[in-house]
Amino acid sequence: MSDEKQQLEAIRDSFEKEFDRFSDALKDGFRGMKLSAAEKLAKELGEFRVKHTGKKSPISGAMKLIGRVAPEQRADFGKTVQSVRARIEGRIAETEDSLKSYIRSAKTKREAVDVTLPGRRVRSGHLHPMTLLRHKIEDIFVSMGYAIEDDREIETDHYNFDALNIPVGHPARESKDTFYTTGGFALRSQTSTVQIRAMERRGAPIKIIAPGRVFRRDTPDQTHTPVFHQIEGLCVDTDITMAHLKGTVSEWLRRMYGEETKTRFRPGYFPFTEPSAEFDFSCFKCSGTGEFEEAKCGTCRGSGWIELGGCGMVHPNVLEGCGIDHKVYSGFAFGFGLERMAALMYSLDDIRLMFENDVRFLRQFY
Amino acid sequence: MLISYNWLNEMVPVGLGAYELAEKLTLIGLEIDGVHERDGDVIFDIEITSNRGDCLSHLGVAREVSAYFDKPYKLESQIEETPSITDRVSIEAPDLCYRFTSRIVRGVKVGPSPPWLVERLEAVGERPINNIADITNFVMHELGQPMHAFDLDSLNGRKIVVRRAAKGEKIATLDEEVRDLDPSILAICDTDKPVAIAGVMGGLESGVTESTADVLLEVACFDRDSIRKTSARLNLSTEASYRFERGVDIENLVKASNRAASLMSEIAGGDPQEFSDEFPSKRKAVSVETESLEREFRRLTGIELTDAEIEGYLKGLGFEIRGASSFEVPSWRHDVSIPEDLVEEVARIHGYDRIGEALPPSRSAGEYHHLEQRKRRLRTALVAAGFDEAMSYSFVDGAAASAYSTVDEMRGDETPLVLINDPIIEGANLMRPTLLTGMIEAVHKNFNHRESDLRLFEIGRTFRGLSESSLPEEKEMLAVVLTGRESFENTSAAGRAYDFFDLKAAVETAAEAIGIRGLEFAVATEPRHLQVGQSALVRFRETIVGAVGRLESTLADGYKFKQPVYVAELDLSFLLEEPESVAVYKPLDVYPSVVRDVSLVVTENISLSKILEVVSSAGFENFEKATYVDTYTGEGVEEGERSVTIRFEYRSPERTLTDKEVDQVHSEVLSSLESTFSARFR
């Protein structure tokens, strides 16, 4: 019996001795060990496990000793063998687990990246601010039941002037303000021309928005370009009143600049509308107070209002010219310049930039 | 126009401070452009719309204030005098001069004006000259009626003839310019020569000077169009012509003359004497007839007013009510002729802010322009591909534009281009036939700012068809340009240098975004702006739709470009009218394909598309497709040759092909290539 016990103790001692190098490493928590060394150690530990717990291991051999012990001591001895085995397996497993998790965390550490480095993507392009603004406005009006129309940029005097009730002799008709082709056609000086063509084509009732380029003989400066963009709106139906005009323009501007936006209509003059009005909206920068950051608001020049465009009830001559009976139908029209609107929105002090295609400018908008 | 608050307040005191009054004026249609304080006064800079010539004076603004506040305005008392007919004035052009009054004021002492008069004039931005001239200016600002004082002794025959100038006549005007006159110009003349340009400016020789003793004061009314044309023709715009163009009050001439004469008497010690009033055909008052103005007003504003309220507003504005349905327009208003005009008058005094807000009835569903959704997809795709959207002027320098071939020219269409008169930008006399001029200008400008990696596109109209009988054709084009290197977000590291195939890719991306698949590219020498060898015509179903390639070197050198620039232009109008391609499902393959890669060496002039066409159209058994892998030149390939690697795929719908079967057909394919292109295999 003592023989067998001694043998068992020898097995345990030789395990402990050989295991020392692993347990030392474990005690230190593998501190500072390089990943490659840890992986090597793990491999050795694997081999060590086979050597000390495999079929050919001393402890497996010790199982055979149980039979040699006197029957009345067998049970006790068996337990002892089992506990030695369990201790060996346990210590190896414990170390293996720690080592595995050490390796895993070392690997994780090695794979860490600087998450503040830039994402890998080709530079994005940018839509032109005119396009961005046009899309936004078109979306609002389409949702309000309007159809978007588009038409010619070079027009006859009929569409550019006569049909808009702009009489012969009106200053706007002079070539001082309007570009003419050598063939005698006008570069349209307002998008109102689209109203006429659309009414001729669609008749009444009609609800349209017409965005487009217009041309005036202005020398380019900070607030003028000879080419610019306008958006024109037209609604003709039975029983349309100025209240509908006000309601529509106000609703659009609220959707554009927020629920609190107020609008103001002042009498104005346009040959193609009667009554006519100009419309202003409460400054989005200073919320109509005229003051921004304790100084006079630069966007509205301190007035609290921003002038945006012209509008009015479609002149009976315009309706009749398009074959629409002005006794049956009435309608409103409004128009405004996109460059001016964009200049206000982006605090842009020189609208010539819109046509210069300087990428330092273009790349600011999205 | 400048209006003095103090002056206005004397005419119509309404008990409002200057700034509150300014706000009210804006709300009734007299837009205040600016307000500034000046020596105890406040000056309004009012923007008067071109239809409201009647408001170009303190009286005019006072009338508006009076109507709005329902308070009367008053004018300074003045001498009243019965006109005495003389034969001093004759109107030979009654179609251009409707009324002419003259008054002789004798024994004036010409000298500086008293301080109150100087102050009034300076307040409205006028420079004092002498008491006589100042009085005429003062009365113009007070009553809105321009007038002119002549030195009676300087008038030949001491008479006035109002006539068209004769061809060749000249006059030296007060601004010391000698001006050529012609029969389109109405002149105020003495018995032998013009002494003033009617309604625009007086003559230098007949003007009042310190030695003037007797003055002939002209207060007249001229044809608006005639004055406007004269002013434009002589490029001479004056306070007088500005008012005459917009219309003065023909019934106010005598009053204005009396007022000026009183002042000349008071200030310059003159004695007002003979007065004449030539008024060849009396004015016919304008009346607006309407069945029910109340109904008309409600129809256009949605507001219900009583007839009495409406009449009250109109009376306040000087309208005469002639029965229930006729409204006589005051003589000073030239902008009211239809019931809608009356509606505006009532509405603006009642207040636009009292009109309600409502949305119109909705009978229609909203709709985008039928091409808009495709264009939005196009823009989105190009932006995602890194292109910035450009926008250029529609007119370009004709000489610069001639360096580019338009898509129409590539189609053999030589329709003349559209020119404009009097360009505002020097040289820009051509409505652009191509977007490329603008794009290359943009590249040039950006290079100057040291931005050398560019991807730009523009969608815009081009024009052609110069004719007096029909409107030019307008066509929407897409232009794409790229140059420099690939660039990335948030890093300065530059990528690969762009080449022809980046441009081609962009064009294909753009086309696919609008549902156009299967663009064909063919070697081209036609586009003169593209470098031969890197130039391709783009076709869609046999139609030429554009060209892509590298900017030709003399053109590039002209701009001093030091790096290659690639440009493309496509006929977007054409492509957007083509139906979008629609996906068709094809059952998934059941049996695997067998793949063979082959590198064949051919002479450089054999294009990939020719090779693919030959193998694809031969109808080899179980041949599925051939696709490009890569191109190689260098060791093992002679100069003038290149090696093209192509992947051939064979598949049967019925079974898995054996290598043996494939080898057999593949060798047929190869020998076909060998014989067609004298190809050898690597």
Ligand SMILES: [Zn+2]
């Ligand atoms: Zn503001």
